Amino acid sequence: MANDTRHFAEELEQLKQRLLLMGGLAEERVSVAMRGLVDRDRDAISDAIDGDEPLNRMHLEIDDRCFKLLALYQPMAVDLRTIVSAVKINSDLERVGDLAVNIGEAAERYVMHPPVKPLIDLPRMGTLAQRMLRDALDAFVARNIPAARDVLAADDVLDALKDQIFRELLTYMLGDPHTIEPAIDLILVSRHLERIGDHATNIAEDVIFIVEARDVRHHAGERAQ
Amino acid sequence: MANDTRHFAEELEQLKQRLLLMGGLAEERVSVAMRGLVDRDRDAISDAIDGDEPLNRMHLEIDDRCFKLLALYQPMAVDLRTIVSAVKINSDLERVGDLAVNIGEAAERYVMHPPVKPLIDLPRMGTLAQRMLRDALDAFVARNIPAARDVLAADDVLDALKDQIFRELLTYMLGDPHTIEPAIDLILVSRHLERIGDHATNIAEDVIFIVEARDVRHHAGERAQ
Numbered sequence: 001m002a003n004d005t006r007h008f009a010e011e012l013e014q015l016k017q018r019l020l021l022m023g024g025l026a027e028e029r030v031s032v033a034m035r036g037l038v039d040r041d042r043d044a045i046s047d048a049i050d051g052d053e054p055l056n057r058m059h060l061e062i063d064d065r066c067f068k069l070l071a072l073y074q075p076m077a078v079d080l081r082t083i084v085s086a087v088k089i090n091s092d093l094e095r096v097g098d099l100a101v102n103i104g105e106a107a108e109r110y111v112m113h114p115p116v117k118p119l120i121d122l123p124r125m126g127t128l129a130q131r132m133l134r135d136a137l138d139a140f141v142a143r144n145i146p147a148a149r150d151v152l153a154a155d156d157v158l159d160a161l162k163d164q165i166f167r168e169l170l171t172y173m174l175g176d177p178h179t180i181e182p183a184i185d186l187i188l189v190s191r192h193l194e195r196i197g198d199h200a201t202n203i204a205e206d207v208i209f210i211v212e213a214r215d216v217r218h219h220a221g222e223r224a225q
Numbered sequence: 226m227a228n229d230t231r232h233f234a235e236e237l238e239q240l241k242q243r244l245l246l247m248g249g250l251a252e253e254r255v256s257v258a259m260r261g262l263v264d265r266d267r268d269a270i271s272d273a274i275d276g277d278e279p280l281n282r283m284h285l286e287i288d289d290r291c292f293k294l295l296a297l298y299q300p301m302a303v304d305l306r307t308i309v310s311a312v313k314i315n316s317d318l319e320r321v322g323d324l325a326v327n328i329g330e331a332a333e334r335y336v337m338h339p340p341v342k343p344l345i346d347l348p349r350m351g352t353l354a355q356r357m358l359r360d361a362l363d364a365f366v367a368r369n370i371p372a373a374r375d376v377l378a379a380d381d382v383l384d385a386l387k388d389q390i391f392r393e394l395l396t397y398m399l400g401d402p403h404t405i406e407p408a409i410d411l412i413l414v415s416r417h418l419e420r421i422g423d424h425a426t427n428i429a430e431d432v433i434f435i436v437e438a439r440d441v442r443h444h445a446g447e448r449a450q
Contacts, residue, residue: 066309067305067306067309070295070305070309071301071302071305074299076296077296080292080295080296081292084291084292084295084309084312087309087312087313088312088313088316091313091427170405170406170409173398173402173405174402174405177398177399177402180395180398180399180405181395184395184409184412187409188416191413191416202316
């Protein structure tokens with residue numbers, strides 16, 4: 001039984017490491033897509049559109065790991081909540097990969113037109129969304145509630161940037177109809193980045209739930225003995 | 226033990242019924258928001274923006290149910306996969322509620338302008354997205370793979386409608402700059418409806434995974450005895 005506990009702790013640690021790795025991969029997909037858009041780099045754009053297969057494979061592998069841990073060790077309380085949250089976080093990260101593909105597709109359309117304007121706030125949104133993702137995953141691994149709360153606060157900054165980008169692009173569109181089509185793609189990119197921030201927020205909320213529900217879950221576990 | 230099994234089966238059935246109820250509630254939120262937009266009905270719009278509290282409460286209640294089932298009964302194989310999927314489906318439905326709020330917010334801005342055009346394809350998208358959601362949940366409850374595959378196929382129709390709406394609105398925007406701002410809100414609504422379809426698709430994919438992974442999970446379960 002002590003052996004079982006040790007194995008479980010090792011596998012739970014491995015699961016966290018795989019999630020961190022998947023988070024890094026998801027972040028990198030966003031980074032490639034944004035580089036494609038900002039630098040009008042067609043290779044990066046192609047890579048962004050076609051390159052999320054490793055992320056999809058990892059999604060299946062991590063899902064499988066979670067179910068094996070649940071089935072083999074039947075964990076309770078905070079461990080149970082951590083693993084079920086890992087399943088949800090895994091889905092969040094896979095969808096971040098999908099959003100990076102969406103950004104790549106918008107970039108592919110965008111570079112067919114002359115640039116609407118120099119892109120400044122949009123890459124700022126990209127950097128912030130990526131950092132939120134990284135911070136949320138670090139908070140998950142360390143069960144760090146203050147760090148998770150910082151992610152929730154950063155989401156407001158991301159939303160404000162999105163609104164500012166919208167207002168600015170609207171001015172361009174009203175002034176010159178040629179900018180309408182490409183500007184809409186920039187607006188869509190800002191929405192995709194907002195959603196990446198939402199996924200980071202979901203992860204941060206899971207962290208708070210895992211830690212704060214600990215006692216409740218623990219008592220529920222004791223009653224089941 | 227037979228008693229335990231009976232209780233477990235009853236509670237699993239209750240969980241499914243609660244998810245169906247939550248699905249109905251999420252569908253109704255979308256319906257109210259779309260009615261607000263199409264009929265320019267300010268009461269419906271306010272209701273869409275402020276009325277997702279019952280859905281949020283239900284999300285917490287269902288999450289709690291799932292964790293109690295996992296902790297008290299330590300289910301294996303297909304039951305384990307069903308309950309973890311229920312946690313994910315519960316999140317999907319809660320996000321459908323958020324998207325209904327987003328549609329309400331876009332409608333609130335939209336009705337401040339004269340109508341861009343009679344809305345025909347957008348309510349069609351709304352009806353289809355709602356039906357996909359309902360069909361996906363029915364497929365989950367009945368573990369019906371063909372029904373789940375139908376939901377995946379319907380998602381292509383939804384995407385085609387979204388593209389058609391975009392092209393049509395672009396023509397309006399190019400012809401009259403006054404339509405730019407309200408047309409963008411209609412484009413955003415079409416994206417929100419597309420995402421509701423994506424959540425229905427997630428649920429349908431879970432159904433296929435639950436049923437098709439049954440044997441695999443069952444063997445993993447046996448090794449754990």
